[in-house]
Amino acid sequence: MSEGLLTTTVGSFPKPDYLTRARSQFSLGKIGREELAALERQATAEVIRLQEEVGLDILVHGEMERGDMVAYFAELLSESMAIGGLVRSYGNRYYRKPIIIGKLHWQGPMTVEMWRYAQGLTDKPVKGMLTGPYTMVDWSFDEYYDSRREAVLDMAQVIHQEAVELEKAGASYIQVDEPAASTRPEEMELVAQGLAVATEGLKAKTMTHMCYGDFAAVFDQIVRLPVDLLDIEAANSDYHLLDLFRGHRFDKEVALGVLDVHTRRVETLEEVKEGIRRGLEVLPPQRLYIDPDCGLKTRTWEEAAAKLRVMVQAVREVRRELGIEG
Amino acid sequence: MLTTVVGSYPKIPNRPRPARLRAAIARFERKEIGEDELRRVEDEVTVEVIQEQVEAGIDIVSDGQIRWEDDQTYFARRMDGFTIDGLIRYFDTNTYYRQPVVTGAVQWREPIAANDYRFAAAHSPRPVKALVTGPYTLAALSANEHYGSFGELVLALARELRQEMLSLEKAGAPIIQVSEPAILKRKEDFPLFRQALEQMMEGLAVEAHLYTWFGDIEGLFPQILELPFSTIGLDFVMGSANYEIISRAPFAKKLGLGIVDARNTRLETVEQIVECIRRVSDVVSVENLYVNPSSRLEHLPREVAETKLKRMVEGVRQAQEVLG
Structure with a gap:
């Protein structure tokens, strides 16, 4: 069992060129669903292999099937x-x-088959990946509901059912992402209610990822969100977010983003180690996970791999300095 | 009672109609076509969206801001003192723009939108409204790395954008819309806002409209009526409190009535549009109304925007019959 600083990634990986081409051919009706699905599985296997090779602790399936x-x-x-x-x-x-x-109602499993396939390729845990109810509603038009609240709470039931299916299939980590959450401080309570419904009764470790926002305004509510782990971007904002943690008592775990996914530049080992040390100033290693700021899909495969290698190396060195096992 | 739009119009249609602008920009980025060819496509699409607005029955159209990547960088890229940084969210939408960063003294160099206005006016059977992003909003949506305070930046931009207003006035624009959505997010800045806009409008004779969106004017009313604009444009969808707020004092200006939801595809009924107009008609007489969408139409698919405009025009026609 690890004593801390477990490494993971936020969720998406860059799609290999052959898959990008196949997706556009599929949308033009030139290839069939089966042919596309086979390439999605091939790419997923490559994503799993890359993560194992790099040495990450908690894996993702890479979202090759998602646009x-x-x-x-x-x-x-x-x-x-x-x-x-x-x-x-x-x-x-x-x-x-x-x-x-x-x-809104659940019609059947949406993510289980791909999760099962990815988990079958590795002994490391693979996270179940879901989009949160608030983000699902906020990033859609709505021609049915009279209130955002009704829509979010119905969507939360849908996501909850999917989370239950993932857990039944064996997922021990379930991530419910809410990137839209930080845009309207006045609706943070609704975000929390949606997540509470979505994660209710789950035994799997639950987590949520947020990015791009004014966290300071809603920090009190964020630390009380009904998930076990908060995944935050930090490298992109010079770790300012960590200052917020200092003044607050909270018992959650935190996944700290130490790689800026919006830049091609590969971080230096020292930079990443410094980021990890800054995280350790406010959290013990047992409660601190290390990952990139956000999904890696906007980077090239090579950039993503290079950044992750630096990250894992940095974690190893910091672990060694602290005398903890990986 | 006239109908108008709040600026941008969706740049590309959906299949089977060709997304010519998207294709042209992609080819330009791959260096397969030159700037002249890209400009030609922008011209064609501008004419096309003016045509669509005219066919929908809009009285005062815009050029659709087809050439604009967004409201901020169109000015920032063409003025001195700015660099352009990474993507950042536009208010609470799922739309992003590249954030301008003020790294030196801001300075207006040359006319920014005057030629666009002239082109649009020459290709439109209806009056064309010119668009300027206001100094407060441009400052609020940029990062300031040069001026000692935010206020200094706002006032410097007001001074420089005055040149742009003069240039559009000279180009013959019958109306200039000054877009200031950001003031709704920091209403305590109203004294600065007023100072900046008064400075920007000094000595201008052109008809100018002040438009806000994505919220209500609680806390700004009735002071907002003292600003040097003939028309104040408000969002009655995301700012539904505006119905009540504007009833608190005589509305001594024309009102830009933003009642068609520019952020949701759900179609308003003609009856709903008539009802919205009736609700404000006690406060502002119908001949002092410009009826328009709640904000920029670019957050909708093209066909939905078009259908909504037609519905809006039909609602206005019926309201005219009912309310005289």
Whole structure:
């Protein structure tokens, strides 16, 4: 059993070129679902292999089967959600924003098969990965509900059912991401209620990832969110977030982002070690996990691998300095 | 009672219509086409979206901000004193823009949107409204690494953007919309906001409209009526409290009535639109209303935006019959 500083990643990995090509061919109707699925499994196996080779402790399946973290689930919730027209996200990037068109309900497992496949490839634990109810609703249009609260709470039941299925299949870590959570401080209570429903009664370790926001305003609520572990980005904001932890009593575990995923530059070993040490100033190693700031899908495969190697090496060296086992 | 838009229009349509601008930008980035060709496509798409607004029945159209990556960098890239940094979220949307960083004294160099205005006006059978991102919002959505205080930056931008207002006035714009959504997020800055806008508007004769969105003006009313604009544009969807707020004092200006939800695909009924207009008609007489979407239309798919505008125009037509 490890004494601390376990390493993991936030969730997504870059898609290999062959998969990106296959996805666009599939969308044009040039290849079938089966052919695409086979390539998704091939890429997933490569993601698992890379993580084992790098030496991470808690693995992810890499989300090779997902384009967008909301649209993936929306497509499968076909009785209550539709995929709308193109909306610009930034620059020349567009995405199909989903639309809630009926009462939200779980129709069947959405993530279990891929999780099972990935877990079958490794002895290390693979996290079950879900998009949180608040983010699912916030990043969709809504033509059905009269209030955001109703929509979020119904979506929370859907996500809860999926989490239960993942746990039944054997997942010991379940991550429910809420990247939309920090955008409206006044709705933090709703985020928490959604997560409470989604994680209710789970024995698996639950965690949530948040990014891009003004955490200071909602910190009191964030530390009380009904999950075991908070995953936060820190490298991208010069670890300012850690200052917030100093003044607060809380008993959660924290996964600390020590790699800026928005830059191509590979961090130096010293930089990452310094980031880990800063985390250790406010948390004991048993409660501190080390990971990148956010999903790695925006980096190239080589950049992602290089960054993760530095991260794992940095953790090993800090562990050695502290005399703890990995 | 006239109909208008709050600026941006979705840049690309959905299949089967071709996403020409998206394709052109991608080809430009791959260096397969030059800047001239990209500009030509931007021109064509601008004409196309003006046409769509006109066909929907909009009285005062915009150029759709087809050439703008966003409201901030269109100005920041064309003024001195800015560099452009990484992606950051636009308010509480799931839309991102590259954050301008103020690294030196901000300075207006040359007309930014005047040629765009001239082009649009030459290709529109209806009056075209020009758009300027206000000094407060431009400052609030940028990072300040140069000025000693945020206030200094806002006032410096007001001084420089005045040149842009003058240049648009000279170009013949009948209306200039000054977009200031950010003031709704920090209302305690109103004294600074007022000082900046008064400075920016000094000596201008052009008709100017002040537009806000993504919230209500609780705490800013009635002071907002003292600002040097003929029209105040408000969001009555995300700022539904505005109905009650504006009833507290005589509304001695024209009102930009943002009632069609520019952030959700759910279609308003004609009856709902008529009802919204009726609700404010006790406070602002209908001839002093501009009816428009709640904010920029770019957060919607193109076809939904088009349908919503048509619905809005139909609602206004019926309201005119009912309310005279």
